[in-house]
Each structure stands twice: as structure tokens, then as C-alpha cells.
Amino acid sequence: MKMKNRAEFNFKKGWKNNPEGKGVEAKEPFKDFGTERFNPERYYSNEFMKLEWDNVWTKKWLLVCNVNDVSNVGDFYNFKIGKESIIVVRSSEKNINAFYNVCPHRGNRLINEDFGFIEKIGCSFHSWVFDLNGENEQVLDKETFRKEVLENDLNLSKVKCEIECGFVWITMNDKARPVRDYLGPVADYLDNYKINEMKVVRHVNSLWKANWKTGLEAFYETYHLSTVHPETQTMMEDYHVQIDNWDNGMNRMIVPFIIPSIRYKDRSTINESTSFLLGDVGISSEEFNGNIQEAKKLIQNKKREISKKFNLGYERYTDAELTDSFDYGIFPNIQIGCHPEGVFLFKFLPHPTDPEKFYLDTTINYRVVEGEEYSVPAWMGLPEDTDKSGKTRPEIVYYDENEKPDLGLILEQDSELIPYVQSGVRSRGFRGALWSEQELRIRHFHYELNNSIKSN
Ligand code: FES
Numbered sequence: 001m002k003m004k005n006r007a008e009f010n011f012k013k014g015w016k017n018n019p020e021g022k023g024v025e026a027k028e029p030f031k032d033f034g035t036e037r038f039n040p041e042r043y044y045s046n047e048f049m050k051l052e053w054d055n056v057w058t059k060k061w062l063l064v065c066n067v068n069d070v071s072n073v074g075d076f077y078n079f080k081i082g083k084e085s086i087i088v089v090r091s092s093e094k095n096i097n098a099f100y101n102v103c104p105h106r107g108n109r110l111i112n113e114d115f116g117f118i119e120k121i122g123c124s125f126h127s128w129v130f131d132l133n134g135e136n137e138q139v140l141d142k143e144t145f146r147k148e149v150l151e152n153d154l155n156l157s158k159v160k161c162e163i164e165c166g167f168v169w170i171t172m173n174d175k176a177r178p179v180r181d182y183l184g185p186v187a188d189y190l191d192n193y194k195i196n197e198m199k200v201v202r203h204v205n206s207l208w209k210a211n212w213k214t215g216l217e218a219f220y221e222t223y224h225l226s227t228v229h230p231e232t233q234t235m236m237e238d239y240h241v242q243i244d245n246w247d248n249g250m251n252r253m254i255v256p257f258i259i260p261s262i263r264y265k266d267r268s269t270i271n272e273s274t275s276f277l278l279g280d281v282g283i284s285s286e287e288f289n290g291n292i293q294e295a296k297k298l299i300q301n302k303k304r305e306i307s308k309k310f311n312l313g314y315e316r317y318t319d320a321e322l323t324d325s326f327d328y329g330i331f332p333n334i335q336i337g338c339h340p341e342g343v344f345l346f347k348f349l350p351h352p353t354d355p356e357k358f359y360l361d362t363t364i365n366y367r368v369v370e371g372e373e374y375s376v377p378a379w380m381g382l383p384e385d386t387d388k389s390g391k392t393r394p395e396i397v398y399y400d401e402n403e404k405p406d407l408g409l410i411l412e413q414d415s416e417l418i419p420y421v422q423s424g425v426r427s428r429g430f431r432g433a434l435w436s437e438q439e440l441r442i443r444h445f446h447y448e449l450n451n452s453i454k455s456n
């Protein structure tokens with residue numbers, strides 16, 4: 001193993017993906033989140049789960065869905081978070097409402113589908129009806145209610161809802177400031193991907209046997225790649241990764257692609273991964289004589305050509321954004337892997353009752369390109385039968401805890417490993433995690449989590 005660049009790792013400065021990087025590539029100054037170790041009870045105790053519910057899930061902004069999931073008046077999306085279900089529904093061209101999915105009469109759940117279309121919200125128990133603003137329109141046999149009962153609020157309970165960066169967001173905290181303020185600089189960076197023009201083409205929801213944080217943490221660092229996903233070593237640099245941290249627990253990592261890991265023996269001769277990515281932009285590796293650095297440049301140039309041909313506006317991206325992975329972390333439970341062709345959204349959702357289970361909810365938000373000659377990049381890993389027209393919103397594919405989720409090799413490797421991590425962190429012998437500065441995003445996450453719990 002050749003590791004000569006390791007001395008360059010200065011944890012006070014971190015690593016800059018591009019020393020000249022400005023704008024979107026600018027490196028945030030180092031923020032010190034300390035070296036503390038935390039009680040591992042946070043990964044399995046019901047008490048900590050309750051603290052999170054009271055101080056995080058019901059207080060922070062939460063990402064619900066792509067705005068195109070509710071593009072027409074009457075389109076709704078059923079967002080399940082812990083024991084709650086919240087209905088997001090478009091009530092007019094400009095407005096989206098959110099309500100607790102509960103009938104004010106006797107508490108029946110109003111909607112059980114994941115998403116769909118409704119003209120009115122009707123209750124299946126005693127036929128009360130509400131309009132898309134949640135206003136009560138019908139109480140069956142109204143004359144049988146006493147006046148004092150009808151004087152109560154008969155409308156649906158509203159939840160704060162906003163649209164930003166191509167996503168719908170809700171918060172159960174009426175006092176929350178606008179989501180754009182909460183996101184900080186991440187909002188501008190996400191805007192550049194025009195996610196409001198992307199469509200969900202794949203949606204998988206799988207139940208994992210681990211605390212939601214155990215899951216999230218594995219996506220917040222590249223430190224485990226060489227051990228758990230050795231096949232990534234020919235394709236991406238896992239050691240020199242730029243990490244940026246902003247207020248409110250927002251962060252990101254920039255992972256350079258089309259450059260092998262510094263742990264890998266040969267970083268210059270093109271390998272299988274390089275050939276695969278060259279093929280993706282229509283270049284046969286047999287005809288290509290350069291090294292990996294040249295291949296990366298060529299792929300970037302090719303993408304710019306494709307952009308010109310199909311009018312995709314890639315001028316708004318830096319070269320790195322065209323090829324590397326810009327992974328944004330949004331507190332509490334989101335990671336978004338951004339690429340011009342599409343963004344991969346990962347939501348880590350707590351189980352309603354069991355702190356040792358979570359749902360990984362993943363969507364591929366895809367920029368639909370018209371034109372027969374446009375080929376969907378193979379690296380996106382879309383199954384053959386995926387409808388890429390964006391015309392039909394695909395159903396959510398569910399996997400329970402005993403099934404292997406069909407999420408590609410890398411995520412399968414994670415799904416096999418993570419339950420073991422969970423069973424280890426609840427051992428009496430585990431004294432709390434010892435994070436490296438490659439895992440700074442995890443430390444930052446816990447810093448924000450602790451602050452949220454303390455400040456409410
Ligand atoms: S519970 Fe909804 S109408 Fe009775």
C-alpha cells in the first residue's frame with residue numbers, strides 16, 4: 001500500500017477537494033466539535049428515543065418528498081414519521097398544505113395510501129368531509145350534535161409546510177423559522193441541481209435492524225469504504241475527502257470520483273471502473289490511450305458536450321460537480337448525493353416503537369431528458385425496467401427486516417453489516433464511539449443532537 005500523501009492530512013484544516021475551490025467548492029473553515037465520547041444508550045434506549053421525539057422529530061424541519069410528487073391540485077403524499085402520519089396535499093397551483101392524518105371526530109386515519117389524488121378528504125368511519133385546506137365541509141347528521149360540541153374546531157389539525165429546493169418540508173413546530181433559514185448555505189447549493197425539475201423514478205423503503213443513527217452514520221463517512229466496499233477503491237478517493245460543516249447540523253462531504261483511493265496500488269492506469277465511466281459517455285476504453293486523470297477530464301468535457309446537445313445547462317456546474325459526489329447532510333435524518341443527472345435522497349426514519357429499527361427510504365430523483373439518443377448513465381444503477389419518462393410516479397417498493405433490499409451491491413454490504421454494529425453498540429462492553437476526523441460529520445451530527453435536546 002502506497003500512502004505517501006497521508007502526511008498532508010491536517011485535521012485542523014481538513015482536506016480541500018480543490019485548493020482553488022471557490023463558490024460551491026469553497027472549504028468551510030474547520031469547526032471544532034471536540035473529542036468527547038457519548039453514552040451508547042442513545043442507540044437503543046426508549047428514554048433517548050422519547051427525547052429525540054420531543055426535541056428533534058417534533059421540532060425540526062423534515063424533508064417529505066419531491067415537489068413533483070404533489071404537482072397537481074389534489075395530489076397528496078402520506079409522510080410517516082415515528083407514530084405520526086402527515087398528509088401533504090396540493091390545494092392550489094401555489095399552495096401545499098399539511099395536516100395530521102387524523103379525523104377530528106373520533107380519530108380515524110383519513111388516508112392510508114402512500115400517495116395519490118383526492119378531490120376532498122373524506123373519513124371512512126362516519127363520512128365527515130374536509131376540503132383540501134382542511135376545512136370541514138360535512139358533518140353527517142349534524143342535527144344530532146349539541147351546539148357546544150359543534151362549537152369546537154371541526155377542521156383538520158394543520159402542520160407547517162414549505163417548499164424549498166425542489167422538496168416539500170414540514171415541521172410540527174409552529175414556531176420554526178423558514179426552512180430556507182434553517183438550511184443555510186446548503187439551500188443555495190441544492191438549488192443549483194434544480195430538483196424541482198427532477199422526477200422520482202425509483203423509491204425503495206426497507207426496514208433495517210438498527211437505530212436510525214447507526215444507519216445514518218454509515219452514510220456520513222468514507223472511512224469504512226476500503227474495508228466494507230473494497231470494489232470502490234478503483235473508482236473513488238475515500239481518504240482525501242472534503243468535509244464542510246455549517247450551522248444547524250448541516251454538512252457535506254465531497255468525494256472525488258474517477259480517481260482511485262490513495263490506498264490503491266495504481267492510481268494512473270485506467271481500470272475497470274474508469275472504462276465503465278468512459279463507456280457511460282460513449283467512449284470505448286480500447287480507443288482511449290490516456291491515464292486516469294486524462295480520462296476524468298475527458299468525461300467532464302463529454303458531459304459538457306452532452307449538455308450542449310440536450311440543452312441541460314451544465315455551465316452552472318464546476319468540473320468536480322460533473323463527476324464527483326457532493327453529499328449534503330441535513331439534520332436530522334437526510335443525506336442527498338447530488339449529481340447533475342439526478343440526486344439520490346436517503347432518509348433515515350425512526351421506527352414508531354422500537355429504537356433498534358429504522359426505515360431507510362431512498363428515492364432517485366432523475367432529470368428526465370427528452371431525446372432518443374440520450375442514454376441514462378449506467379452508474380445510476382436504475383433497474384432495466386425503470387420508467388425514465390417521469391410520467392408515472394413509481395410505487396414504493398417495500399422490504400421488511402428479513403428481506404435483502406434490492407439496492408445494489410454497496411448498500412447490500414451495508415445492510416448486512418449494520419445490524420452487527422447495532423448489536424455491538426448495545427453491549428455492556430461498548431464505552432462509546434471513538435471518531436476520527438474522517439468521521440467529523442458524525443461528530444457534528446451528535447453535537448447538534450445534544451444541543452437540540454438541551455435547548456428545548
Ligand atoms: S372518525 Fe371520522 S367521521 Fe368519525
Ligand SMILES: [Fe+2]
Pocket residue numbers: 218224228229410414
Ligand atoms: Fe457503506
